[in-house]
Amino acid sequence: MGNPEKRKAFIADVKIGNFDFQLIAVNLKSGRGISEQKFRDGQCKVIGAYITQQRAASREDILLVGDFNMIPGQDVSNFHHLGGDDLMDFISSWDLQDRYSHILPKGRANLLDGFAISRNYSAEYIRGSLRIFPMHWAMDIGREAFRVDVSDHLPFLANFRIDRSRDWVQCTKQL
Template identity: 25%
Template sequence: MKHSGVDKPTAQGLLALKQRIADHKIVPSIKDKTINLATWNIREFGRKTRLDSSIHFIAEILSQFDLIAITELRKNLDDLKRVMKVLGPYWDVIYSDYVADWGGNWERIAYVYDKRNVRFTGLAAEADSPRKKNKRTGEYETEFDWWRKPYIASFKSGNFDFVLISAHIRWGKSGRARVKPLKLLAEWVEKRRSDVHTDDTDLIVMGDFNIPRVGDSLYKAITSKGMKAPEALLGLKHGSNLAKNKRYDQILHHPSYTNCFTNHAGVLDFYANDIASLFPEQNMSKRAFTYQLSDHLPLWIQIAVDTEKEELEAIVLNDTDN
């Protein structure tokens, strides 16, 4: 981390932020054993230039994890580059292209990762919507499209290979409008998972799904094909918005390795109903604060990436020669 040279108010804010992070007792990852995976919607990230202090705060928050999916990243990458500079040379990022209309909100999705613990393994693509042949014209046409396409990337840590699929589902005028894109995403993931040519079936689906509650019609849509939230996340007492009363952000899975998720998980509350300690000289409103940091809190879980024992046990159990 490169926090050296910051001014006094930023230093004060960083000390306050570090204390909030320490209070959450995030269990550190262990190289080749575990990684901390997070998803974070950083509000309108790149739309307007953020304060230098906010860039340092965002970098400090990201550094608590090994791999972070960032949603609501806008087409202008200048602020992301500023964050990467603070994070330092051990960190890298891959990101999608932006959708150039108001439906897509000129948004991208990015994966920021610590190269000491996580390796990008080559797959990076947007999920294409299913197409159907028009019998009259002979053309293959999209039946339905996401406003913002999910972004896929493959990674490896320890001896665990996995694929992340991140999405920012439309808000729309009502929850009903979100049911179809969520169900379509569930169907897309299941089809890809069951395809014999899929490179890796350890798929982790995450992002801002705009789901208010676990168990509602929207949650049922995204879990309609068997995906589920790890037990550690289902047991959380609050959501990932600043008021902690909505479960907009989710991490879901349909893994081959049933033991990959640990019991360590949570929501990192950098807000704590206290803006002044982070921005001591700004007299900042809550709304302005959300455009400096975010109106979402990072949702995270720790993954066990040392799968060798489970792999060996599977070989023994599946040995039909004896």
């Protein structure tokens, strides 16, 4: 967004087995105030325009992941500027309702992290497989110790079909 001091999205073209996709990892502006909301709107407009450009160039599978710092149902404009439901399927908003991924200092938690895939094209995602991995349990430490020593975010896990490319199959069905 014109400021080299601000956080940037990371983009990688990835192929695992026969599943190829573009991964966009973000850490959007935190905060609940109006100025933070507007700043996130600006970030989301840039990322949303990039996703729209990739879709126009026939890039089928796009995974958008990371610290969205957006709460489903509250930060509507942010989700809209990322492409909304027309362009992206915000799976974490639906599959992880009433779950948390972000651990706050006072022990409370909420869902600020996000996982979205390009709508109608990511046929490799196995529906319902997205979950939050309790990394603090795997490390045998409490949630608060995990927050201090490792991260204030818990990781997501999702399953994908990698044994074949389903992009071509889906494309031929639409003809």
